[in-house]
Each structure stands twice: as structure tokens, then as C-alpha cells.
Amino acid sequence: MDSSFDNLPCGIADVVDLLDIQIIRNTGTQLHCRCPFCGDKKAHLNVNIKKNIFRCNRCGKGGGVLHLYADFHDVTLNTAYEELCRIFQSAGSPDAVIRRTAPRKPVVVKPELPLASSEVRHNTYSNLLSLLSLGANHRESLLRRGLSGDEIVRLGYKTTPAVRAPKIVTELLERGCDLRGVPGFYCDKDTGRWKLDIRGSGIMIPDRNCKGEIEAIQVRLDF
Numbered sequence: 335m336d337s338s339f340d341n342l343p344c345g346i347a348d349v350v351d352l353l354d355i356q357i358i359r360n361t362g363t364q365l366h367c368r369c370p371f372c373g374d375k376k377a378h379l380n381v382n383i384k385k386n387i388f389r390c391n392r393c394g395k396g397g398g399v400l401h402l403y404a405d406f407h408d409v410t411l412n413t414a415y416e417e418l419c420r421i422f423q424s425a426g427s428p429d430a431v432i433r434r435t436a437p438r439k440p441v442v443v444k445p446e447l448p449l450a451s452s453e454v455r456h457n458t459y460s461n462l463l464s465l466l467s468l469g470a471n472h473r474e475s476l477l478r479r480g481l482s483g484d485e486i487v488r489l490g491y492k493t494t495p496a497v498r499a500p501k502i503v504t505e506l507l508e509r510g511c512d513l514r515g516v517p518g519f520y521c522d523k524d525t526g527r528w529k530l531d532i533r534g535s536g537i538m539i540p541d542r543n544c545k546g547e548i549e550a551i552q553v554r555l556d557f
């Protein structure tokens with residue numbers, strides 16, 4: 335089916351994980367998941383791990399590894415191939431720049447929500463940063479810029495999440511964090527899922543007000 339795309343660095347289970355598709359049952363060879371394409375509330379999406387194919391018994395959507403990613407992000411199979419190679423090949427190597435998939439659709443995704451209060455932003459951003467770590471190369475570059483190790487910890491610099499971003503959003507929601515009106519998060523209006531809008535790899539720099547609350551996070555991208 336995907337004969338022109340040899341050597342995919344991932345299997346379909348990896349893509350299910352990457353896209354944070356909810357697994358209801360795992361038989362070891364098959365995943366029964368909530369279908370992300372049709373508002374499925376049960377487990378109509380059947381994923382065959384061995385054959386690397388999926389099919390929804392409710393809406394009929396199906397295909398291979400690339401189709402799952404391509405349909406989910408509304409991109410071509412070519413783009414899906416390139417992005418999966420980039421995500422999964424670079425994931426293992428610490429020096430690689432891992433790029434998150436930039437949303438294909440114009441950035442009008444959000445029905446504008448009013449900016450969350452500084453209390454809400456501080457709580458959500460603090461929880462977000464607590465789930466992240468600082469990569470060794472980013473730490474070194476901060477030290478080279480003259481920051482001390484203590485300052486780096488106190489100020490809360492972290493490395494942008496790469497493939498774990500969907501899991502982090504799930505964890506934040508489970509912790510009861512409010513993502514509404516918090517810049518950097520948006521709700522995909524097609525799927526109703528909250529997402530973290532980070533387009534590259536870099537250092538996350540918390541912006542604090544005079545009370546020490548995190549009002550915003552800036553990302554200094556790697557180049």
C-alpha cells in the first residue's frame with residue numbers, strides 16, 4: 335500500500351501514541367481505539383499492529399501508517415512520510431532538532447478566547463514546566479550566556495517537548511489545569527482536543543511578573 339515509502343522509522347502503534355489516540359483495549363496484536371475521525375465514543379477504530387493498518391467500523395476510514403497520520407493532520411502522504419521520518423528518526427539522537435508538525439490549516443484555529451487571568455496562566459504554565467526537563471545542550475548554552483546553575487533552576491528554563499506534547503496536554507488536563515485563554519494552547523475545532531502549539535525545538539523561557547508569577551512563556555528556537 336505504501337510501497338513508495340520504504341523504511342518508515344515507526345509502526346502504526348507509534349503513530350497512535352504520537353497522535354494521542356485513545357486506546358480502549360489492547361489485545362497485544364490489535365488496539366481498539368476511539369476513532370479520532372468520526373466522533374466515536376467507543377472503540378470502533380481497529381488498529382492491527384502486525385499489519386500496520388487501521389480501520390474504523392463506524393466511519394469506514396482506514397489505511398496504513400501514513401494514512402493515519404496524513405488523515406489526522408490533513409496532509410498528503412508525502413508530507414506524512416517526511417514528518418514521521420523527522421519525528422521518529424530524530425527522537426533517538428539528542429543533538430537532533432525535532433520539529434513539531436506545524437498546523438497545516440491557517441492559524442485561525444481559535445475562536446478567540448479572552449486571555450486567562452494571571453492566576454490561571456501561572457498555574458497552567460507552572461504545571462507545564464514541571465513536566466518538562468532541560469536538555470544538556472540547552473543547559474550548556476545558558477551557562478555560556480552567563481547564567482549560574484542555580485539561576486537556571488530557579489528561573490525554570492526548560493526544553494520544548496517534542497513527541498511527548500500530546501501526553502503532556504493530557505496530563506495537564508488530568509491535573510485540572512485550565513487551558514482556556516492560555517497562550518500556547520488551543521482547542522482543535524475539528525477534534526475538540528486541546529493542543530500545545532509549539533512549532534520547533536528550543537528553550538522555553540518563563541516571563542514572570544513582579545510577584546514571581548509566570549505570565550507567559552517565550553520559546554527561543556534552536557537554529
Ligand SMILES: [Zn+2]
Pocket residue numbers: 369370371372373374378379390391392393394395
Ligand atoms: Zn470512525
